[in-house]
Amino acid sequence: MNSLSEKQHVKVALITGAAGRIGAQTARRLHETGMNIAIHYRNSEEKAMALKAELESTRPNSVATFQCDLNVTADLKGLVSEVESRFGRLDVLINNASSFYPTPVDQMSEEHWHDLVGSNMKAPLFLSQAAIPLLKQTHGCIVNLIDIHGFRPLKNHTIYSMAKAAKAMMVKSLARELAPEIRVNGVAPGAIEWPDADGQTGSSSEEQEKILARIPMQRKGEFDDIAKTIRFLVLDAPYITGEIITVDGGRTAQQ
Template identity: 45%
Template sequence: MDTTFETITLKNDEMPVMLVTGSAKRIGAAIIQAAHYQGYRVIIHCRQSVQQAQALAAKLNTAREHSAAVIAADLSLINDVDLLEQFVQKIIHAFGRLDVLVHNASRFYPTPLSTIDHNHWDELFLSNAKAPLFLSQALLPYLKRYQGCIISLLDIHAQDKPFEHYTVYNMAKAAHQMLVQSLALEAAPDVRVNGIAPGVNILPDNSSDQAIDHQQQRRIINSIPMQRIGTPEDIAHTVLFLAKASYITGEVINVDGGRRLTLAGGSD
């Protein structure tokens, strides 16, 4: 991992706290590790990847005691007022405060026209739009106490460049982007709200149904002005920048190697 961040020395109970949803692995884990190195106490949220989350927390707690916690929960709990309140109390109980909320958890899969059903709609909108809204609303009073911020991971396909065969996902991410801008108005001046729109910053697992072959990878790389796939650390750096950028709110930063400049929409 890149360790170019300035090291911060604070008493443990003074260290800011960051919660990242869906952070047991991949981009979420990269954000957690970068934030921890920067001096944050971190809350690792997961749904099913409990073993990975606990291993990550153990590693971070070995480096600095009582600095990482794990909360396992299905974000569908937002549909139940009591369960949502219990989830919020677990978050605050972990370290007694919350400074940064990062919406990273996301379901992603194709929904070609003529195959879309209500389950697709409910699942993709829940993780990519509804949960970020209701979690933000529930945690806003705690973020206000420390002039905190909310950072949402969006997608370069969320605006003007739809990804072919991903209609429901595109719609959900577009809704999430509007949520960022709307909350930035309502939460100001106490809480800043910004977004990050990744391009190709991590490839699907080879074992997943979204896996792409070498030829597809080469075609993607050729479409990126920077001529390379991004990394989870690129996203993590941007999260940490926005967490400290005290005069930026309502913005969406594309972290895509310039791909959005050449992207015409569609599947490539």
């Protein structure tokens, strides 16, 4: 067996927005199962390179990084082609990248719309479209990061909530269209680690206390709660498609 065909026998996962937080933890969880990982990033090059070095310390040549602004739809096919050139196949697409900030209705603009709908809905759709030929070859799967606020609105985040609601419908619609070759599922996190301080989310410690009081499990989620659910959908759920698993400590189970 030559080195290229050896390479082609190892499963490959492309994870968008994977330089940090949920995306990076998902990369760790899938990498430790033996997969090769395509880390996509937009601005976080340093973090992406650090994650590549961390993962490759246990398995050399198993990770590659790819830069792309996902809001440039014309570049999405190129991103998939670059992954194919590097690894020779694609088994898993994780649509994780997302922008997130408030858009109070009296302040929102078309620019906000393009950015929030772009990363949370349009790019996942067209990146999935670009990946379908490769995923069909491997009978692969797509996992989409939704949000409990795709089902119940987050105040002052109308555009984000609308985009996640549409992404949830995309899961079910693509699952019907792409079965039986490709499974399409989603994970809907509740409050996981608070967004980065520069994320302009407006979640003060008082608001964070209020959120925690509504979570039956009495803690916010951790990145690994989401990463392990994604790993389950990728590796242990061959009869699950069109499903969105809520991972929110029971928050939406109560009024």
